[in-house]
Amino acid sequence: MNLYLIRHATAEPKAETDAQRNLVPEGKEEAKIVGKGFKKLGIKPDVIFSSPLNRALQTAKVIAQTLKFENEVVIIPELENGHSSSELLEVIKKYDSQSSLFLIGHMPSLAEFLSDFIGASRPQAFPFDKGGVAAIRSEQLRLGIWELRFMLRQSQLRRY
Template sequence: MSKIYFIRHSKAVDENKDGAKDALRELSQKGKEDAKFMANRLKMYNVMPGAIFSSSAKRCEQTAKIIAKTLKFKEETSLIDELYDISFEDLLKFVKNINESLDEIFIITHNPSITEICEYLS
């Protein structure tokens, strides 16, 4: 694997009006616009992942769908429950277990683990 793109989900609504779980929070309008902007940037640079792995949280799923649609990504996005509240250590293990034949992958998840792994790898 040559490149991993760690992508934090776009801006979500502050809280669910019905008091639903955090994992069900959706993207705000600004979040949808930002995800589209990011996707267009990736498209501009001809980035096409071999796989997209996303937290199963609604806001990550929506971010992944916007990116996949914009890039015309043909494969199924993998929604992974464990990426929702993953620790830095477990995210590092997840990365180490990804199929090395994939040239580029996207991992769409949450802070603080995404910041921590980027700091560790840089």
């Protein structure tokens, strides 16, 4: 299975609540760039998961639209900050027949998930900028054994 961990794109700094923060125009463009990068790399999701927070869901929807993904984005609270990698893995296991899952979430959780999945000890070693992507792969759905395939910053995706 291939997992693509994606940080939400740039959002407005303030809203009535943190969960309601929306993407700014620059953020919508960043999300399109992620989708275009995946398209050029020939990567297609079987399922797109998103945190329920507006900025992540909007990022997921722009990526889905750019890729002409026809299914609905699946909202899961396990992609919000404060959830464990074990909780996220339990959700992923329900989709074990799928080969490619996109997971749109937030920092610092994305770095923590990545670190736990690949068996690294320092999540701080994995900075995700807004609209950044990390790809990991494993045949077995267990923590600590996944292979890091690549990490791309927004500036690198823009080159595609």
